[in-house]
Amino acid sequence: MYEQIRRNRRASWLLMGFVTALLAALGFAIGAAVLGGTRGGIGLLGVFGIAAIAWSVLAYYSGDKMVLAVSGARQVTHESEPQLFNVVEEMTIAAGLPNVPAVYVIEEAAPNAFATGRDPQHSSIAVTRGLMQMLDREELQGVMAHEMSHIRNYDIRFATLVGILVGMIALVADFFLRWSFWGGTGRRRGGDSNDQAGAILMVVAIVLAILAPLAAYSVQFAISRRREYLADASGVELTRNPLGLARALNDIAADPRPLRHANRATAHLYIENPLKNKKTKEVSGVFDTHPPIHKRIAILLEMAHVGPEALAPSRKTAALPPPHDAPPPPAAPPA
């Protein structure tokens, strides 16, 4: 675990350095093309470099707030969601972490959950309403233990930085691509020197066009799928109950609805891919953010020494009638 913490800290620094260098280089290229010459290049390099450092610092300290805001998460207290809050507290105690993460709820029916923050002292856990309604206490405990493991080994720091920084590169590249496309065609009618600048700009635009999807892919690639297996395993170490998480993942996998509030920049944070746009495949692709969920469930079942039949009766889904808001029997009016 300490090895994993060290790796995540190092990866976070490397990522911030890499993004700053990349943006500075981008600044140089654009500066040289638009303002002309090395001087213009260096000028814009400085501007981009400083902006990138400022953005990195911002991502480090409030990346979690941005991710939560984008996801439409709302903070809850012990009074409003006692069971969810209690389960988070239980897992905090099991992990021996110094303080309880902030708890958020996303009002959506698709079941999913994620954790974000920069270290265990500054961390948050968000779950969707659908997850809370679908899972019983034991299953919820399994999911929260998984998230607590991400918090404990600093996965949250790296994953949040990846979401904010790489997500932004894609955004910047996209923006300049559009701007240079329109700007470039408009300037085509100008003089010779402008024509040359326009040509260089087009080259930059093409490079960016390649860079943007690459950046988006690297979001998914940087988050090694090993992290999910690791968090599953260390989550079980907390609950000592592999079946709870296995049943929870089984329920989550069975739900076909995508999460509206998730996007490519934040998808890798969730416990299971929230986009669900791909057909279910048996083989895992190179750019998948998450390992195949059936494999994760199989590993958990093996830990519990049980077969797949143990998954079948999820107590809550079996006990509750499909409409969750059915009134309790004594309160039901006769008519």
Place this chain on the structure above:
Amino acid sequence: MIAVIIIIVILVVLGIIFAGMYNSLVGRRNRVDNAWSQIDVQLKRRHDLIPNLVEAVKDYMSYEQETLTNVTAARSAAINAGSQGPQAQAQAENMLTESLKSLFAVVENYPDLKANQNVLSLQEELTATENKISFARQFYNDSVLTYNNKIQMFPSNVIAGMFNFTTRQFFEAPEGDREVPKVDLR
């Protein structure tokens, strides 16, 4: 001259290793103490919740006075055992856990009680507190294990002996949790 330097270097290196082992022992002892205080917090919380629960259910359960008396008695015994070390306290707290289990089993027989919002939320709080106690115990026992290992294993046992680090007791799980349930087929 060179011999003196070599000796000094060896002494410095030994000193650093020595300090490192000492600090790690202190760190682990503090973690055990901290883990213990976590258990303590949750045990106190349970002691505080029980009177509310008894108050909430007693009007419904006039025929179950014995169960209620057991819970109240177990609670007082657990509070008194608080000053008698982990082993005695664990025993008393486990008695309390058992009496609460039988109380909740009885609650299942009263539909009115099961629908009572106050009882439901108290039940959730007590379930959560039970879980927190067992997770805190899990973390405490893990911490005690690594700490005791450090104290008893070479070379840190030398330093532990010099500075009077002593092994800690485990907080034992309830007997019932470890035994195979007896099935009586008649």
